[in-house]
Structure formats: C-alpha cells, structure tokens
Amino acid sequence: MKIQHIAFLLLGLASATVVKCNVEGDILYSQKKAWKDPNNVLQSWDPTLVNPCTWFHITCNNENSVIRVDLGNAGLSGGLIPELGRLTQLQYLELYANNISGSIPAQLGKLTKLVSLDLYHNQLSGPIPSSLGNIKSLKYLRLNGNGLSGIIPKKVLDLVLTGNLTEMNVSDNELFGTIRTSKKRVTTITQDAKISS
C-alpha cells in the first residue's frame, strides 16, 4: 500500500502544480527545483500563484511577463534548464557569482529581448552557444570566471557588428581562438591574452 500511496501522492502533487500555474511561473519553478538553494532565497517562489510577478528577485512588466531575474550572489548551485529560453520578454538574466554548473543552454538564444546576460563567476562549462548570436538586443554579455571552453562563436562576435553588444567579458575561462572585432562600433571586450585578436 505504501508505494501506491506515494505514487498517488506524486500524481496529486503533479496535478496541483500543473493545474494552477502559468507558463513562466512553471518554467521558473522548474528552475528552482533544478537548483540547490541553501540560503532559501527562492522561498517565495510559489507555483500556485497566478504568475511569478510577486516572487522575490523577479520583475515583471505591465503585462505580467518576467523581464528581470536578479539572483546574483544567491548561493545557488545546479544547472540552467533549457526552458529558460521560453521567458520570451526577459531582458536581464542576472545569475552572477553563484555555483551554477553545467553548460549554457543553447535555448537561451531564443531570449530575443535580452539586454544583459550575466553568468560571470560561476562554474559553467562547455561551449558558448552560437545561438546567443541571435540576441540582437544583447548589450552586456559577461561570462568571465567560468570553465567555458571552445572558441567564441563567430555569430556571437558578430553582435558587435550587427547587434547592440557594447560589453563582452569572456576572460578567465578555457576559451581559445581568434577574436575578430569590428572597428565600426564602440565596444569593450575583455578576454584572456591567449585569445589572439
């Protein structure tokens, strides 16, 4: 009986979360579950609320879409879930100075309103997804102080030329290759010396 009860309980919980929440709240709540949160900074993230706009560290626009996630210095560990790429109105993803590991999901490239992607000072690994080059609105890209590897995708560098990128910091990673930059726009690029330019 015990196991069946547990199973039924699980089903019951699944029902409670799915029935009463919305897409963006769902996504952020899934992200909460994927993280360890030793400081309880995500305590207010209640998936049964109509939207996540009253949660701490979340800012919404007037249409109740999430535009900011402010979780720098929050002591979080765990990975980034690909579904974050479905927060379609997100402008600021501030997750700097945590212990976030794993790779940067390519789906973040779907955040076409993103202005600032601050993932610096974490433990991210793997490549910088070239899909980030789709974010023409991106002004600030700070990925320094991780374990990112591979080359910086051309599409991302092209943001200097074709997008709004004004600051890119990729220093203190395991990146290599060549940075080909535009001289037509004013941009600050901070990088390791082993990346030639």
Added chain:
Amino acid sequence: MESFFSQKSLPGLLLLLLVFSVYPKPASTSLASQGRVLLQWKASLRSQQSLRSWNPSTSPCNWSGITCSLRRHRVITVVNLPSMGLDGPLHTINFSGLPSLTGLNLMFNRLGGEIPPSIFTLSELISFDVQGNDITGTIPARISSLTKLRSLNLSGNKISGSIPLSLGNMTSLDFLILSGNGFSGSIPEEIGDLQNLQELDLSANFLTGSIPQSLGNLTQLSLLDLSLNHLYGSAPPSLANLQNLLVLSISNNTLTASIPASLGNLTRLIKLNLWGNHLSGPIPHEVGNLVQMTNLVLAHNSLLGSIPLSLRNLSKLSTLYLFNNHISGTIPAELGNLVEMRDIDLSHNLLTGFIPSTLGNLARLRNLILSYNELSVPIPSSLANMTSLILLDLSNNQISGCIPPSFANRSLEELSVINNSLSGSVPNLTSLVSLKLAYNDLSGHLPPDVCRGGKLQHFTAAYNKFHGPIPESLRNCSSLVRVRLDRNNLTGDLFDHFGVYPNMRYIDLSYNRLSGMLSPKWGSCSNLTSLRISNNRLNGTIPSEIGQSTRLGALDLSSNHLVGELPKNLYNLISLIELNLSSNQLSGELPSEIGKLLKLKRLDVSGNNFSGVIPREIGGCKQLISVDMSTNSFSGSIPYEFGQLVDLQELLDLSQNSFSGHIPSQLGQLTLLQILNLSHNNLAGRIPPSLINMASLSALDVSHNELEGPVPDGQLFRRAPMEWFTGNRGLCDVVAGLPSCSSSPPRGASNVIFLSGMAVLGALLLFFRFVGFAAQLMKRRKQIANGTSQTGGAAFSIRNFDGGDAYDEIIKATENFDDKYCIGKGGCGSKETTAFSFTELHCQQEK
C-alpha cells in the same frame, strides 16, 4: 488506489491459510527445533520488543504471529508479523529449518539484506509477503522452485536487477506484486504464461521496452498496474482480451500512438489511468462502453478532438481527469447526467463555448476545474445548485458576464475566476478559504462577509474596478495568508480595517485611494514578507513597530503623504530586499544603521525631504543593484563608499540634492552601472578620469553642477550628448559642443592617453609646420626670384594637411599606449598567472 484490490485479497488469502492449515505431509522437523530457528532469528534482531511472547518456556504455537498445524504432530505453518517494528536482517532466519511453512508475512518492518537462498527450500510456501522493508539484491531465478506459491509481494523494497524469466514457470501465482523497487530491463514475455494471475503490479520501477503482447493471455487478471516506469510503444491491442480487468493503470510512462479503441471491450473496467504518457489522437468513442467505470484518467497526454458524447453512458463515473491535453470543442451537456460525479478536471485544453447549465445537476460534485481553456459564455447560475461543490476554478478563460448572485452564502470554499472578462458585482460569499477574482472588470463593493466563516486564507481581487471600503470582516480575519487588493478604487481609512494576522505573508493594497495612518499592528504580523501600500493617500508617520516584522523582504510605501522621520527600528528589517519610500514628505537623516540592510537590492527614497549627509555605511549594502536618492536635500560630499557597491547595475541617482565636493573617483569601479545621475547638485572640481572605466554606462548626467576642466577621454564621453554636461562652471574638450580646454592640458596621473595623444599630435604639428615653413620659405624664395607673390593659402594648406588620417594614426597609437598603461597599472584586471587579461578599446570617430 489500485492497490485496494491487492490489499483486500492478500489478507483474505492469509486467512484461508490460517483456517485450513491442515498440513498434508509429515513434518521432517519437530516443533521444538522450529521454535529454536525462530529464537535464533529473534536474537539477531536489533529491535524485538514486539516478540516478548517468543519464549523457550512456552510452545511456539502460543507465540505472537505464529500459527501451527492442527495435527497431532504440530508444526509451524504460518509466520505472520506485519508492522511489528522488527529491525534487522532477513537472512538470519534459517528457512530450511521451517519446511512446513505455508505463509510468511513480514510486511512493513525494517528487515534488510538479501532474500536468503534457504527460502527456496520452502516447497509448501503459498504466500510470501515482505512488502515495505529494506530488502536489497535481486530475485534469484531459483524463485521458481516455490511451485506452490500463489502470492508473491515484494513491493516497496530496494530490490533491483531484472525480473527473472523463470517467474513464468510459477503458474500457481495469483498475485505478483513487485511495485516500488528498482527493477530494470523489460517485462519478460514469460509473465504471459501465468494463466492464473489475478493481480500484476509492476509499478514504480525502472522497466523499459514495450508492453509484451503476451499479457493479453492473462485472462483472469483483475488488476494490471504498470505505471511509473519507462515503458514505450503503443498499448498492445491484446489488452482487449483481459475481460476480467477491473483496474488498468499505465500512467507515467512514455506510451505513444492513440488509445486502442478495443479497450472498449473491457466492459468490467472500473478504473482506467493512462495519465502522463505521450498518447495522441482522439479519446475513442468506445470508452463509452465501459459502463462500470468510476475513474477515467487520461490527463497529461496529447489527446485531440472533442470529449466523446458516449461518456454520457458512464453513469457510475465519479472522477474525470482530462486536463493537459489538446481537447477542443464544447463540454457536452450530457455530462450533467452523470450524477455520481465528484471530481472533474478539464483544465489546460482548448475547450470553447459555454459551461453547460446541466452541470448544476451534479449534486455530489466537489471539484470542478475548467481553468486554462477558451470558454467564453457567462457562468450559468445553475452551477450554484451543486450543493457539494467545494472548489470551482474557472480561471484563465474568456468568460464574460457576472458571477451569478445565486452563489451567495453557498458552501463553496475555493473560487477562482482569475483572468477572465467578468464584470458586475460579486455575490456575498461567506465560507471561503480562497477567493481569487484578480484580472477581471469586476466592480461594486468587495463581498463584505468574505471572512465571516473565519477560514479565508487567500483573497485576491487585484486589477479590477472595485470601489468602496475594505470588507469589514477582514479586520479580525486572522486566517489570512495572502491578500492582493491592489489596483482598484478602494477607499476608506486603512487604520481601522486591518488587524493582526499571524499567518499573513503577503499583502498588496497599492494603487487605491485608501487614506489614514499606517497601523502599528503591521509590526505584529510576524510572518509578513511583503507589505505594499504604494500610491494611496496614507498620512502620518511610519510607526516604529513596523521594525518588528523582521521577515519583511519588500516594503513599498511610495507615493503617499507620509511625513516625519524614519523610525530607527526600520533598520531592524534585515531581510529587506526592496525598500521603496519614494514620493512622500519624509524627512530627517539616513542613519548609519542603513548599513545593516545587507540583503537590500533596491533602495528608493527619492522625492522626499531627507537631508544631511549620506552615511558612509551605505557601502556595506553590497547587494544593491539600484539606488535612487534623487530629489531630496542631502548635502555634504558623496561618500566614496558608493564605489564599493560593485553590483550596482540599474541606477545610481543622486540628482536634485545639495551634494558638494568632488565626484568620488571610486565611482569608476561601478563597471556594471548603466545609469549614473549626479545632476543638479553643487559638485565641483573635475570629472574623475576613472569614470571611463564604467564600461556599462549608457547614460550619465552631471549637468547643473560646478564642475570644470576637461571631460575624460573615454569612449562613452566621445559620443556623449552635450546635455549631460551643461550648466557647469567650465567643462571642456572631448564632447562635441563643449569648448576646447584652452589652457595647459590637465596633469592628472591617469591621463596618459590624453598626454600621449597630445604629445604625438604636437610633435606631428611641429613637424608639419616645420616642413611647411621650410617649403614655404623655399617657395617664397622662388616667388621672389620669379617676381610673383601669393598671400595666405599655403600656410592653411599645411595646417589642413590630411588631418583626418593624422587623427586616426593618433588613435591607433593611443590604443597601444592604453594597453601598456593598463598592464603597467595592474588595476584593469591583470592576473598573477601568465593569462593576464587586458582591456582593449576599439574606437573610431563616428561621423
């Protein structure tokens, strides 16, 4: 719920064993030796209090949980020790010493270790139940030597490995319950040979592969539970042969394809649960043949089409869960005939049209959830006839019209109509636990007796057009947890309408027309995390008691008429993340205690009458990402500790104050800051060159101060509009529109670029002047020699000589200077390792 069958059947079987344990074979061991076997096991257990009656001085047949045969030569036939708190190993029972055993029930203890091989000597064993223990290891293939076994229940243990094929030889098995273990691999085809099987429960394991066709041979089966595994493929049509099936559950797997129409043959089926698969296609019309059905659960799939009308035949149906599919069309009015219905959840589909008024006939219905559809027509007043209804969730549709007055005084506990197009007033609901009305066009007064039942926890009416007072009954509503009445036209005196709420976590009354003073009682809401009463007409002072709500993370009292000084207690609110007191008439100084707010991310005290010096302790609030202190009467110098707030990103606004002294050069450390506004103060001296390090700055305003000297030569400033700098004493250079610095260049230590640039430019100019002078001299000599004379022209041509290129050359040169300068200084992020980093500035004059 499926387990009820197995739970009913197993004790029944055991009873059978107890009554008819007339043992056919002569026992090969004596009762006394069998007792010794059990006493040895008892001695190996860590906790054995419950076996106090197991005593060598009495006959084992008198021990608790022991049954003996009724023959003259009595032997132990059944060991029945459920939930006895036994803690220890299982393998210390020497089963070969108990050959007469027919029943062994050790369920819900804490027995560990593996299944001992000696158990396979129990050739008479009929029932073996160790459900709910900590048994590990695998099922040995030898288990099939237990040829008389009718019931095998290993559920809720930690047994892993694959299900042995040899199980297929145990043709006496009636009950095979292996749920809640770690079994992996696929379901053996051979299970289909167990022709007598009545219950097969393999749920909550890690089984993969498809469901074997052979299961269709198990025609005696009444329960088949394969839920919570990783099974894939389609449900085999052979399942339609299981004519005796009462419960079929394959939920939480990854089944694909459509639901086989042949399942309509399972006419005895009571429960069908296919929740959480990837099933597609329509719900087969044939489901309507399952007239015994009480529970139909097809939620969390990709089912299409409409709800089949044939469901009207399911007159015993009490649970209908179709949520999270792509079901379209309207809700059939015939559902109103299913009078046994208790739970209906059709949420998260594409249902359109109206809610059938016939649903009002469902007198036993407790939960009706239709949220997240595209329902549009008004709510039928007949819904209020559902006298058992506890939960009604119609949120996130496009329902228009009003909430029928007939709902007044009903027993409804939870009502949610969030996000619809409802208008009109709300009936006087009285016994609610949760009332969610937000995001509609509702008007009139809020229901006055909303907390008369004393149970109200969640009350959300935000984003409507309610007017009039806060409901009377809220004052003593100590059950409240979450209240959102923001963005309405509520009026009245706030002081009177709220009491003490020990469970309150969140309250937002912003954007109303509430007046009166803030009650000190808010300080007694010890669980409050958010208190938002912005944009109202609050007056008086902020009561010092508010400092007792130490869990407060957000305090927003902006845009009111609050006066007086901030209570010192306010700085006890060390959990604050957001503090917004802007647009009031607050006065006094900010004390040094502000540095205790270590979690503060947003601070807005703008638009008040604060004065005095900003304490340097502000530098301790290291989490700040936005600070707005504009439009006050702050004076003194800007504390350089602002430069320690390196996470500042959104805004630092100190404008419209009376700050004097210099701009602290430490502000240059705010490399993430996007907007810096220092305008309309009395700041003097030069703009510190360190500000060119503010790489993220997109807007700067230092206008209307007493600043002078050259604007630092950084990329931001070269493109900056002049408005950022106007109204100062004498700023010059760099910015288009500002005058050039006529006097000697500045001697700032960090102006190497500028100096170098000037040096190169000067050298070039001197060189060209010299060359030009020489050329002109020669020309003049020639002219004099030729007798012709030209004036002007030549001197200008030298000065204009390819000026653009020269400028570019200088910029390129200074880039190099810049790199060297950064590395030399060691303040631009250089590292101890060889992988030093440097800042590279790529700049070109934009035309």
